[in-house]
Amino acid sequence: MLKPSERGFFVGYFKKVPADVRRLMIGFIVFFIAGMASASVLLSINTDSPGAGRYVDELRGDRLIGTMETSPYPILRVPGTSLRPPRAVMLAASGKFGVDDRALPLAGKAARVGGVFVKRGDLEMLLVGGGDDLTAADPQATSLPTPSPSENLGRWRLTGEICDGKCAAGAMKPGTGLAHKACANLCIDGGVPPVFVSTAPVDGHLYLLLASRDGGPMPASLLDKTGLAIILDGMVERRDDLLIFKVDRIADGEGV
Amino acid sequence: MSASYKPVIWNRTKIIYDGVLLAGIVIYILIFLNLGPMLSPALRDVDPPIQRMRAFGSLALLMLTIVLAIGPLARIDTRFMPLLYNRRHFGVLTAIIAATHAQYVLGWYFSFSPTPQLTALFTSNTSFTSIAGFPFELFGAFALAVLVVLAVTSHDFWLSFLTPPLWKAIHMSVYFAYAAVILHVALGALLDRRDLVLGFLSFGGLALLCVLHLVAGRRESASDNAASATTPDKPWIVVGDVSEIAEGRAIIGAAPGGERIAVFRVKGGLSAVSNVCSHQNGPLGEGKVVLGFITCPWHGYQYRLEDGCSPPPFRERIRKYRVRLQGSAVLVDPEPLPLGTRLDPVAIPAELRASTAGNLGKA
Numbered sequence A: 001m002l003k004p005s006e007r008g009f010f011v012g013y014f015k016k017v018p019a020d021v022r023r024l025m026i027g028f029i030v031f032f033i034a035g036m037a038s039a040s041v042l043l044s045i046n047t048d049s050p051g052a053g054r055y056v057d058e059l060r061g062d063r064l065i066g067t068m069e070t071s072p073y074p075i076l077r078v079p080g081t082s083l084r085p086p087r088a089v090m091l092a093a094s095g096k097f098g099v100d101d102r103a104l105p106l107a108g109k110a111a112r113v114g115g116v117f118v119k120r121g122d123l124e125m126l127l128v129g130g131g132d133d134l135t136a137a138d139p140q141a142t143s144l145p146t147p148s149p150s151e152n153l154g155r156w157r158l159t160g161e162i163c164d165g166k167c168a169a170g171a172m173k174p175g176t177g178l179a180h181k182a183c184a185n186l187c188i189d190g191g192v193p194p195v196f197v198s199t200a201p202v203d204g205h206l207y208l209l210l211a212s213r214d215g216g217p218m219p220a221s222l223l224d225k226t227g228l229a230i231i232l233d234g235m236v237e238r239r240d241d242l243l244i245f246k247v248d249r250i251a252d253g254e255g256v
Numbered sequence B: 001m002s003a004s005y006k007p008v009i010w011n012r013t014k015i016i017y018d019g020v021l022l023a024g025i026v027i028y029i030l031i032f033l034n035l036g037p038m039l040s041p042a043l044r045d046v047d048p049p050i051q052r053m054r055a056f057g058s059l060a061l062l063m064l065t066i067v068l069a070i071g072p073l074a075r076i077d078t079r080f081m082p083l084l085y086n087r088r089h090f091g092v093l094t095a096i097i098a099a100t101h102a103q104y105v106l107g108w109y110f111s112f113s114p115t116p117q118l119t120a121l122f123t124s125n126t127s128f129t130s131i132a133g134f135p136f137e138l139f140g141a142f143a144l145a146v147l148v149v150l151a152v153t154s155h156d157f158w159l160s161f162l163t164p165p166l167w168k169a170i171h172m173s174v175y176f177a178y179a180a181v182i183l184h185v186a187l188g189a190l191l192d193r194r195d196l197v198l199g200f201l202s203f204g205g206l207a208l209l210c211v212l213h214l215v216a217g218r219r220e221s222a223s224d225n226a227a228s229a230t231t232p233d234k235p236w237i238v239v240g241d242v243s244e245i246a247e248g249r250a251i252i253g254a255a256p257g258g259e260r261i262a263v264f265r266v267k268g269g270l271s272a273v274s275n276v277c278s279h280q281n282g283p284l285g286e287g288k289v290v291l292g293f294i295t296c297p298w299h300g301y302q303y304r305l306e307d308g309c310s311p312p313p314f315r316e317r318i319r320k321y322r323v324r325l326q327g328s329a330v331l332v333d334p335e336p337l338p339l340g341t342r343l344d345p346v347a348i349p350a351e352l353r354a355s356t357a358g359n360l361g362k363a
Helices: A019-045 A100-106 A165-171 A178-189 A220-225 B012-039 B041-045 B048-076 B078-085 B087-108 B117-123 B137-152 B156-162 B164-171 B174-193 B196-225 B350-357
Strands: A054-056 A064-069 A075-078 A087-093 A110-113 A115-120 A123-128 A134-136 A151-164 A194-202 A205-212 A230-239 A242-250 B237-241 B250-254 B260-266 B269-274 B288-290 B293-295 B302-304 B323-326 B329-332
Touching: A019 B012, A019 B041, A019 B048, A019 B078, A019 B196, A054 A165, A064 A087, A087 A165, A087 A242, A100 A134, A115 A165, A123 A165, A151 A165, A151 A178, A151 A242, A165 A178, A165 A194, A165 A205, A178 A220, A178 B117, A178 B174, A194 A242, B012 B041, B012 B048, B012 B078, B012 B087, B048 B078, B048 B087, B048 B174, B048 B196, B078 B087, B087 B117, B087 B137, B117 B137, B137 B164, B137 B174, B156 B164, B174 B196, B196 B250, B237 B250, B237 B260, B260 B329, B269 B323
Parallel strands: A087 A123, A205 A242
Antiparallel strands: A054 A115, A064 A075, A064 A110, A075 A087, A110 A134, A115 A123, A151 A194, A151 A230, A194 A205, A230 A242, B237 B329, B250 B260, B260 B269, B288 B293, B293 B302, B323 B329
8 A cells, every 4th residue: 555645735726835845845946046057167167178279360361372282182382482481281161161173273283372271280271262262373473483292201100080170270169079070071071171180299290181092082981080089000291381191091900 | 727728827836937947047058158168268268159059958968857857756755746747848948958959069060061951960970880989969869859749749739639648658758868868978078078077967867867766666666566455355455444544635555457546535435546647647646635626746637536527627537446444444446437437435434533533644
């Protein structure tokens, strides 16, 4: 036999609340509000900083002029000046889009490129706007030196994370990690150059543009490995100030 | 109770309930999005849309944990019953908060892309063979779909349209939604950020819910297993002693098949009815006779003592049982009478009334 307790009986539409129910409910309301407030404070402040990636309007409406390369992804080879050494600038568009369609017709030619940089440490990516932000440079007015050939830095085994270069550089904060994995895949799938965020520097660089073993775009099979800690094997080469990691296999795994 | 279907039949309790609930939600979000960045420089550096998706996501988890705790809490201590009374509003608001979280996720991580948002949600990550990197968003999408279905069908119109057993079965799927939410958080935010507080909220909440459900379930199964004693005069069962029944209250017996039967004592008479409210299976025997009607403790649905029918214009009905006294022992025939059968209360003899009056608690 079950004998229900003799505590106060209350249903929501009653006008009178028994004293024992009232006491407990007042206590619960205080506990609920205080608990919500405390949980909110604890959950909000317990976070890691996404770091110093940021948008930088370096060009201030001006344009960079350089030689367009399209492998593994669109890169503008900007000649050095007396003030700064030559640069290899990765290019992407706004949103989760690359600039392949606009860069391919200019492959190997002089190009004028404008936009806004997104930068984190040694990672730089120029986000190209629409319209005349990416055009062929006037051949009459432009005489560019031939970009220096890639320098082979040898074979490396690197630990780190695959991410799209735009979010990793600070377009999203945080722009790496598992929560960002789907976003990274969409970016890379849309043509944004992928980067490898290394846990240890390679020739002073923590960010390396990812490529396939033959220097083409990153193998699609690596999309399953974005956002994760992973060890990759491959060759590293340098183009101006940019390192390119030509991946040929996942360490202790199969080739890619 | 209502014979017609109105969106919400407001009363003072519901207004206070919703007011406290909304205050808790507003306080949580305001603190997370305003005080949090002031206290934490790290959070200040996080993109505002990501701050919002974290705020609404963690709030949805917290609310779902609380709403699932209400049921067993009310079983363990009836003073928590007022929390159960308006629980569906808690559930609907939980679904809205979860949907807001999803909206921020879709509008940030799955936007600005040539792939449409929903297509991107289901196709951008296909790492189904690994735990780390598994598309945890799909667990969240499943949980949200369940919560939305439950929120949409939470109104009594759907309870009546679908019938209580089917409605109850559908609404038990909230536990699948909760499991999916735990997987969503564990494989997503927890693996990603290794956040101790979020881990405590997820797994501490899970442990708390398990304990509460086990304690409440153990109490219920003990009652189910303790079938009331049979008598030589089969099929009658002994539910208890008349001295144990307080005025306006009931004791509950269990028929050999497990069916629970409540025996109420009112004005010197005994009436036996099914212990299961026809509204949402509430425990009628834990209710009370109010203004002459058996009143369910969950939502206050009422039934007449003599025939188990709700007073007009309401149409709910519960089964009645034959009851008799053998000395002071209360006996019930576990064979239910057809719905609507009229059976007057069995009078308690004057000498028993006098001798048991001192034992009765004031209800």
